[in-house]
Amino acid sequence: MGIYGQDWASYQSSTPDTTGLSFAFVKVSQGLTYTNPEWSAQRDHARAAGLVVGYYHYPEMANSPQQEADRFLGLAQPQVGELVCLDWEGYDSANEAVAHSTQLSYKEAWLRYVKSRLPHNPVGLYCNLEYWQSIDTTGYVQDFLWIATSGLPAGQPGINANWLFHQYTDSGSTDQDYCHLASTAELRSWAGSFSPAGPPWPGEYLKLQTPMLHDGNVRTWQQRMHDRGWPLTVDGWYGQQSDHVCRQFQQEKGLTVDGIVGPASWAAAWADPVS
Template identity: 40%
Template sequence: MLQGIDVSSYQSSDYDTDGLAFVFIKVTEGLSYVNPTWVAQRQTARDAGLVVGFYHYPHIDNDPVEEADYFLDQINLMPGDIIVLDWEWYGQDVSDESARAYRAAWLTHVKTKAPGHKIGIYSDRNNWRTVDTDSTVGDFLWIADYVRAGAPRIAYDWTFHQYTDEPLDKNVADFPSLDALRQWAGTGTSSPCEPFPGADWFRDEPDSPIVTAMGRRLVAEGCSAYTEGPSSQWTDADKLSYQRWQRKLGYSGTDADGWPGPASWDALRVPKI
């Protein structure tokens, strides 16, 4: 079995990757929270060559499609990235039926928006045994049960097992090798992206949802210069944010002037509207 961890804002962005094959990173919760360190945590995983998964913590009373889109809007999905619904709702006064309905709708919508990526759920053993009724897991089950690694007390086939939270959440994956895990995860395809609309398009002061989607990607990449927004109207804040993105990619001088070009645009991967 392979070793991995999962991290949220409670963990450092430069966590120790020695001996790890994979990491799951919390990105969003509900419709208003984004983990402020997730981009840096993702970079640590990418730099170490780990298989990377991203998860969303739901607020069950919200629209699952809206929450799914909010989650996906944050992420620059790459082939082989794994997607997880953290199927928990502590402190939320919701029925078991609502929790099951949310799960089904979220998984279905995300599978449609991110075709080919492995999409599954995280569940603790109690919810799995008492709330689940039809084993709706998408592509895989990540089960939490704090017992011996690789021996969760459930009958259903599992792919990942969280076996302790001391000193942090530790997991194993049921694969014989890292190559096997990568092959399983690597069938994913990147989400459809907006093609580069042309340099003159931005200079003509566009008012377009593409500008909003671009701004959200810049925020997700840690390049925000926004005091509010982003909005559909191209502003100086968009230009400054894009300049930060260009510099993050290594551009300088006139190549980092804040006006989008085809190479930096393709790297940003703005989701298709």
């Protein structure tokens, strides 16, 4: 179970085929001077097709990470719920002479700085297996890891780290990607959960169990669902009524229907449109 997407650069048209896709990452910039001439048209095309949109920057790591990030962000200006990523690799003349220690420090600084500028967007790292195993020493990816291991089956990148996206092939005209979340709606809800619109998921799965779950997190979720118009008693007990409402809500939002309030279902309770 999972969903599929692609990553686009100037090698692709301004309107790639989006059939069967849930998300697309668009290259915006490289270094301090290059801008993908197709990026804004590709973004608009992805939005119009209902895809979850991500933006990425390819670095020239002898430069200042903050300067490169500022230029990238000035171009991309992502909306709430859209993803931002550093394409951390250096197989080109601008990076081949840069020491690995400098490449690592660039990665750390870029991610932290961009997250400080975009606290309400998911910020993550793209890298291939060689960079992940040989150059990275910290495992720091900020909010998500997009790992490239071409030639392995989609969703089987061959690493033990907690990845979200897998680029499983770079052959052909377009790179192909996989996300282990169950649906476009679940990815959208996860990305939207960084918005200040509601409280963060408390880290507890709210579900029907024995003995019955009773705490403040249940009450907070019940109150929110009640405020959205669902017929739910706000008493802090996660019983049959809560389970039933949760399943109906998950079905309506295109989430996995299991009656469990996890990160995606929690985020959806505070997301628009209200229903």
